[in-house]
Amino acid sequence: MYFFIILCICAPFCSEASPRIDLTFPELASYDGYTSEIHTVETEDDYILTVHRLPPKETCAADPNKIPIVYMHGMYESSDDCLIPGPGVGHCYIYAESCYDVWVPNSRGNFYSRSHKTYNPDEDVDYWDFDIDEMALKDLPVIIDYILDVTGSTQLGYVAHAQGVALLLILCAKQPQYNDKFNFAVGLSSTTWLNHAKFSIVALEEELSPLMTLASDVGLNAELFPRGGSIQKVIQLLCGNVLAYPLCSSLIFATFGYNKFQITPNVLIDIVGHAPSGTSLKNFNRWGQMKKNGFAEYDFGEKGNLEKYGQAKPPLINLGNVTMQWIFLGSENDNVSDLRDLDTLMSYLSNASKCVVSDKSFIHLDFIYSKNIPKYITPVVLSMLNNKTYECL
Ligand SMILES: *[C@@H]1O[C@H](CO)[C@@H](O)[C@H](O)[C@H]1NC(C)=O
Ligand SMILES: *[C@@H]1O[C@H](CO)[C@@H](O)[C@H](O)[C@H]1NC(C)=O
Ligand SMILES: *[C@@H]1O[C@H](CO)[C@@H](O)[C@H](O)[C@H]1NC(C)=O
Ligand SMILES: *[C@@H]1O[C@H](CO)[C@@H](O)[C@H](O)[C@H]1NC(C)=O
Numbered sequence: 068m069y070f071f072i073i074l075c076i077c078a079p080f081c082s083e084a085s086p087r088i089d090l091t092f093p094e095l096a097s098y099d100g101y102t103s104e105i106h107t108v109e110t111e112d113d114y115i116l117t118v119h120r121l122p123p124k125e126t127c128a129a130d131p132n133k134i135p136i137v138y139m140h141g142m143y144e145s146s147d148d149c150l151i152p153g154p155g156v157g158h159c160y161i162y163a164e165s166c167y168d169v170w171v172p173n174s175r176g177n178f179y180s181r182s183h184k185t186y187n188p189d190e191d192v193d194y195w196d197f198d199i200d201e202m203a204l205k206d207l208p209v210i211i212d213y214i215l216d217v218t219g220s221t222q223l224g225y226v227a228h229a230q231g232v233a234l235l236l237i238l239c240a241k242q243p244q245y246n247d248k249f250n251f252a253v254g255l256s257s258t259t260w261l262n263h264a265k266f267s268i269v270a271l272e273e274e275l276s277p278l279m280t281l282a283s284d285v286g287l288n289a290e291l292f293p294r295g296g297s298i299q300k301v302i303q304l305l306c307g308n309v310l311a312y313p314l315c316s317s318l319i320f321a322t323f324g325y326n327k328f329q330i331t332p333n334v335l336i337d338i339v340g341h342a343p344s345g346t347s348l349k350n351f352n353r354w355g356q357m358k359k360n361g362f363a364e365y366d367f368g369e370k371g372n373l374e375k376y377g378q379a380k381p382p383l384i385n386l387g388n389v390t391m392q393w394i395f396l397g398s399e400n401d402n403v404s405d406l407r408d409l410d411t412l413m414s415y416l417s418n419a420s421k422c423v424v425s426d427k428s429f430i431h432l433d434f435i436y437s438k439n440i441p442k443y444i445t446p447v448v449l450s451m452l453n454n455k456t457y458e459c460l
Contacts, residue, residue: 084336085333085336085337085340086098087151087153087337087340088336088337088339088340089340089341091147091179092105092119092145092146092147092150092171092179093105093119095147095150095151096121096150099150099153099154099160100154101121101124101154101160101163102121102122102124103119103120103121103122104119104120104122105117105118105119105120106118106119106120106213106217108209108210108213109184109209110175110205110206110209111205111209112201112205113183113184113185113186114175114180114182114183114205114206115180115182115183115184116172116173116174116175116179116180116182116206116209116210117146117172117173117179117180117182118146118170118171118172118173118210118213118214119146119170119171119172119173119179120168120169120170120171121159121160121162121163121168121169121171122168122169123163123166123167123168124163124164124166127166128166130166133166133167133168133452134167134220134222134223134224134250134452135167135168135169135170135214135218135220135223135224136162136167136168136169136170136223136224136225136226136448136452137170137171137172137210137211137214137223137224137225137226137227138158138159138162138169138170138171138226138227139172139225139226139227139228139231139232139234139235140171140172140173140174140177140227140228140230140231140344141227141228141229141230141231141256141258141435142229142230142258142346142350142354143292143342143343143344143345143346144177144228144229144342144343144344144435145173145177145178145179145294145341145342145344146171146172146173146179147341147342147344148228148341148342148435148436149169149171149435151334151337151338151341151435151436152334152435152436152437152438152440153334155441156334156437156438156440156441157440158226158435158440158444158445158448159171161440161441161445161449162445162448162449162452165449165452165453167224167452168218170210170214170223172206172207172210174202174206174230174234174346175197175201175202175205175206176188176194176195176197176290176345176346176347176350177294177344177345177346178293178294178344178345179344180206181293181345188290192288192289193288194288195288195289195290195347195348195349196288196347196349197347197349197350198347198349198350198352198353198365199230199233199234199237199350199353200237200353200365202230202234202350203233203234203235203236203237203238203241204237204238204241204242206234207234207235207238208238208242208245211223211245211248215248221248222247222248222249222250223248223249223250224249224250224251224252224253224448224451224452225249225251225252225253226252226253226255226448227252227253227254227255227257228255228256228434228435229255229256229257229258229403229404229431230258230354232252232254232255232257232258232259232395233257233258233259233362235249235252236259236362236384236386236389236412237384239388239389239390239391240384240385240386240387240388240389241388243388243389243390246388246389246390246391247391249391249392250392250451250455251391251392251393251394251451251455252391252392252393252394253393253394253395253396253447253448253451254393254394254395254396255396255434255435255444256396256397256398256401256403256404256430256431256434257395257397257404257409257412258354258357258403258404259357259362259408259411259412260357260361260362260408260411260412261354261357261358261403261405261408262358262361262405262407262408262411263405263407263408264358264402264403264404264405264408265402265403265405273355273358273359274355275351275352275355276352276355276356276358276359276366288347288348288349289347289348290345290346290347290348291345291346291347291348291350291351292343292344292345292346293343293344293345294341294342294343294344294345296343296345328428329428329429329430329433329436329437329438329439330432330433330436330437330438331438334436334438338432338436353365356381360380360381360383361383361411362383362384362386362412363380363381363382363383363384364376364381364382364383364384365381366380366381367381386415386416387415389415389416389417390417390418391418392418392419393413393416393418393419393420394419394420394421394422394447394451394457395409395412395413395419395420395421395422396421396422396424396434396443396444396447397409397421397422397423397424398423398424398426398427398429398430398433398434399423399427400427400428400429400430401429401430401431402430402431403430403431404431406421406423409421422447422457422459422460423459424443424444424460425443425459425460426439426442426443429443442460443460444460446460447459447460
């Protein structure tokens with residue numbers, strides 16, 4: 068309470084908002100001294116998606132052995148994640164610094180991919196009728212084919228956080244020709260099975276899911292947690308200021324799994340200017356179903372499932388077709404992606420291995436925002452890119 072009062076009195080005089088707090092991907096890159104590009108792709112169902120790129124720097128010698136790398140954001144997130152911690156720390160800067168061609172897609176419905184040829188996301192609720200299935204099976208393949216086409220490369224590397232991992236798994240499971248388009252993938256704090264997840268958002272998703280699954284018959288298509296929306300404004304009010312750092316760390320990020328040992332105050336401020344970045348309510352519901360059903364197909368409710376799948380519960384997503392190489396990075400203290408759930412995922416995959424980060428304080432968001440990313444995370448990706456082998460750190 069006292070803190071609030073001090074904050075309110077002090078904020079106008081001594082607040083020191085970050086100059087990077089609300090910069091877009093191209094603005095962030097430019098502010099940080101990098102060149103970036105904006106690419107646009109269209110899906111078969113007319114969604115218009117933004118793919119950002121940090122092309123190889125001019126000082127980099129052309130090297131045909133260097134495959135492009137794709138960074139795929141997690142749920143409620145965007146391409147900005149890989150730039151937010153800044154040069155030398157953010158994933159995309161580190162790969163670009165090593166002369167890799169870095170591609171950064173945005174899934175439908177988020178801040179950068181909130182567009183469609185005929186639907187208006189502000190007015191047409193049908194725009195919001197999607198979940199990870201559409202992101203995996205309609206967005207990702209056109210993005211991948213577009214990147215391969217523009218770069219002339221035959222394969223890509225893939226590094227993804229949380230939901231981004233689920234997307235490529237679903238794609239390779241259902242359209243196995245995509246396995247060959249990847250040399251390897253690195254999954255960070257991967258979310259598929261959530262049996263042991265303790266994260267409060269996941270718990271809420273599970274609570275609401277039966278209700279929402281019932282309601283989806285009458286239409287439950289809506290936007291959730293848009294950037295600039297009320298949730299983000301509250302977070303920003305509380306955290307978007309160096310002074311509010313202690314308050315913010317104890318309140319808001321307790322919910323999101325914030326870890327002060329890993330995320331520095333200035334980065335925290337930039338995070339709250341960029342996240343959450345929006346998704347659909349249906350996608351929120353889908354992850355609640357996942358907490359209940361495992362990494363399973365969409366749950367239509369008992370009657371719908373009997374019609375669709377011939378059984379009361381939705382079947383697990385069959386991962387038998389996923390043959391590409393996966394390396395998972397997890398942490399003992401991660402309350403979202405529990406190592407036991409990761410083991411369940413790995414038991415269904417033919418070529419998967421894992422590293423448990425030796426710094427035990429790592430949690431879900433630290434894989435993308437921690438000051439220690441260059442110590443524990445990106446060396447694994449760079450070593451795979453350079454040497455097709457890696458050591459756990
Ligand atoms: C595996 O891939 C084939 C196409 O090659 C597809 O017909 C089949 O449905 C896939 N299996 C599963 C379980 O999705
Ligand atoms: C993770 O969950 C455990 C048990 O609920 C809790 O004690 C711990 O504080 C949580 N850690 C974080 C970082 O949220
Ligand atoms: C996984 O795939 C890689 C690359 O093809 C290969 O070098 C490795 O031996 C495979 N590992 C397993 C366990 O199949
Ligand atoms: C790749 O291997 C070489 C030779 O062992 C080593 O010097 C280099 O550091 C490795 N690169 C990465 C990124 O691990």
